Amino acid sequence: MLRITHLIKRYGNGEPVLKDLNLEVPDESLVSIIGASGAGKSTLLRCINRLVEPTSGSIELNGQELTTLKRDELRKSRRRIGMIFQGFNLVDRLTVMENVQCGRLGYIPYWRAALRRYPAEDIERAFHLMERVGIAKYANKRADELSGGERQRVGVVRALMQNPEILLADEPTASLDPVSSRQIMELLQNLADELKLPVLINIHNVAEAKEFTRRIVGMRFGRLIFDGKPSDLDDDAMDAVYSGTPSDEREDTGAAFTRAVTQ
Amino acid sequence: MKPTVADRAWSRYTSRQRWTRLAITATVVLAVSWSLSTIDIIWPWVWDAPAQIGDLFSRMVPPDFSSLDKIVWALIETLNIATIATFIAVVVSLPIAYIAAQNTTPNRATLWLGRFILVSSRSVNTLIWALLFVAIFGPGVLAGIIAIMFRSLGFLGKLIGEAIEEIDQRPVEALEATGASHAKVVLYAIVPQVIPTFFAVSVLRWDINLRESTVLGLVGAGGIGVILQGAINTLDWRTVATVLIAIIVLVIAGEAIAAWLRKKAI
Numbered sequence: 001m002l003r004i005t006h007l008i009k010r011y012g013n014g015e016p017v018l019k020d021l022n023l024e025v026p027d028e029s030l031v032s033i034i035g036a037s038g039a040g041k042s043t044l045l046r047c048i049n050r051l052v053e054p055t056s057g058s059i060e061l062n063g064q065e066l067t068t069l070k071r072d073e074l075r076k077s078r079r080r081i082g083m084i085f086q087g088f089n090l091v092d093r094l095t096v097m098e099n100v101q102c103g104r105l106g107y108i109p110y111w112r113a114a115l116r117r118y119p120a121e122d123i124e125r126a127f128h129l130m131e132r133v134g135i136a137k138y139a140n141k142r143a144d145e146l147s148g149g150e151r152q153r154v155g156v157v158r159a160l161m162q163n164p165e166i167l168l169a170d171e172p173t174a175s176l177d178p179v180s181s182r183q184i185m186e187l188l189q190n191l192a193d194e195l196k197l198p199v200l201i202n203i204h205n206v207a208e209a210k211e212f213t214r215r216i217v218g219m220r221f222g223r224l225i226f227d228g229k230p231s232d233l234d235d236d237a238m239d240a241v242y243s244g245t246p247s248d249e250r251e252d253t254g255a256a257f258t259r260a261v262t263q
Numbered sequence: 264m265k266p267t268v269a270d271r272a273w274s275r276y277t278s279r280q281r282w283t284r285l286a287i288t289a290t291v292v293l294a295v296s297w298s299l300s301t302i303d304i305i306w307p308w309v310w311d312a313p314a315q316i317g318d319l320f321s322r323m324v325p326p327d328f329s330s331l332d333k334i335v336w337a338l339i340e341t342l343n344i345a346t347i348a349t350f351i352a353v354v355v356s357l358p359i360a361y362i363a364a365q366n367t368t369p370n371r372a373t374l375w376l377g378r379f380i381l382v383s384s385r386s387v388n389t390l391i392w393a394l395l396f397v398a399i400f401g402p403g404v405l406a407g408i409i410a411i412m413f414r415s416l417g418f419l420g421k422l423i424g425e426a427i428e429e430i431d432q433r434p435v436e437a438l439e440a441t442g443a444s445h446a447k448v449v450l451y452a453i454v455p456q457v458i459p460t461f462f463a464v465s466v467l468r469w470d471i472n473l474r475e476s477t478v479l480g481l482v483g484a485g486g487i488g489v490i491l492q493g494a495i496n497t498l499d500w501r502t503v504a505t506v507l508i509a510i511i512v513l514v515i516a517g518e519a520i521a522a523w524l525r526k527k528a529i
């Protein structure tokens with residue numbers, strides 16, 4: 001269970017990117033977060049594992065407050081939070097197996113990491129997961145030899161190797177062709193069910209969001225303005241999420257926001 | 264209404280830009296002619312040069328191979344100076360590169376320390392370092408090794424540091440997100456990205472050091488240069504010729520090995 005309350009994020013002294021945001025995600029649910037570029041979707045996900053430091057507010061994962069953790073505690077908590085990225089963020093010159101084992105770096109001693117002497121159960125688990133997503137045959141290939149869809153599977157397995165309690169996916173399909181994109185969405189959908197994980201997906205493709213997830217959250221300029229089932233996301237709601245331009249919003253935040261919602 | 268020819272007049276530069284360009288050209292021409300006027304060239308010596316070249320050449324031919332064994336040993340010494348110095352410099356330059364790169368340095372003080380080391384190493388020529396270390400350690404191979412090492416530090420540290428600054432930050436972010444410690448993030452996300460540059464730069468520096476260590480002997484810091492200097496001082500031009508041939512062979516061989524290694528590394 002992930003609970004975000006009164007989350008505010010402000011870069012420097014500017015307008016906040018996240019404005020008093022509240023969100024609750026129970027276990028075993030796949031949630032899509034949609035919204036125009038600049039709505040704060042990436043910032044929201046990165047606040048959860050604190051790749052971005054929240055300005056104020058609270059984020060609780062399974063009862064543990066994340067925003068106040070100190071360095072070592074934060075590192076321990078990050079092990080429980082898997083993240084998948086738009087650009088896959090693999091280490092190109094390492095093999096697929098090494099990339100996958102990166103998910104265990106928080107658990108194993110330094111010398112094992114340096115000498116690539118991974119614990120037998122980690123290797124076993126890696127092969128199990130790689131077989132599950134169909135990349136086991138590439139274990140010894142360099143990550144940059146794989147296609148986009150395959151690379152994203154490596155990214156997914158790396159996140160799963162952490163034994164995560166939640167998965168954060170930041171535009172996981174935005175760099176993929178339509179077929180790979182659907183495969184990755186199906187994979188995330190199945191994993192959420194199998195592993196009983198909450199999965200948060202930032203996504204631009206509203207059609208995919210409607211098809212693969214049962215709950216959609218719409219963000220607009222740092223606020224949640226839609227939260228419901230795919231069937232509730234009608235034209236009006238879409239308009240509210242996507243209409244207008246960021247510059248309108250910045251000039252006259254309140255008015256543009258009201259206009260968008262009441263349209 | 265169609266625009267007239269006058270409306271559509273177009274020129275690449277505005278008249279202000281044209282004047283600026285003219286002024287810059289004039290300044291460069293003035294600067295070059297002034298610096299030419301300051302150097303004092305004795306023209307008869309310049310016209311005499313072809314004859315002098317012919318004379319020197321006639322004294323060098325045929326090369327004297329009688330002291331070839333000494334020369335070969337000096338070559339091996341030269342090679343060893345270059346290799347040992349490069350090896351030590353590579354090892355020492357890694358921590359310096361790490362603190363001199365903006366994205367890995369622990370804090371501003373270490374950043375400036377790193378940059379200070381790089382700049383001071385690079386701004387002093389190898390021969391001047393050698394003069395300094397000959398004064399400290401006395402003439403010989405040790406002074407040569409340390410001189411080459413000091414000059415290499417700046418070169419290696421700067422280029423490896425720049426490679427660290429140019430890495431793709433996204434894998435770094437991804438590994439931080441897994442809860443890996445900083446040391447492990449360096450090991451898995453930074454080191455693999457820097458390794459190709461690291462090898463290429465090290466081999467290149469070895470190649471440069473090989474050429475630099477041939478002249479170290481001129482200031483008494485060991486290597487083939489000692490023999491060269493001695494032969495020139497005694498006007499033994501036929502031995503000078505042999506030494507020059509030997510240096511050319513060494514440098515060409517070094518360049519070939521360096522090119523081969525670079526291909527292997529990348």
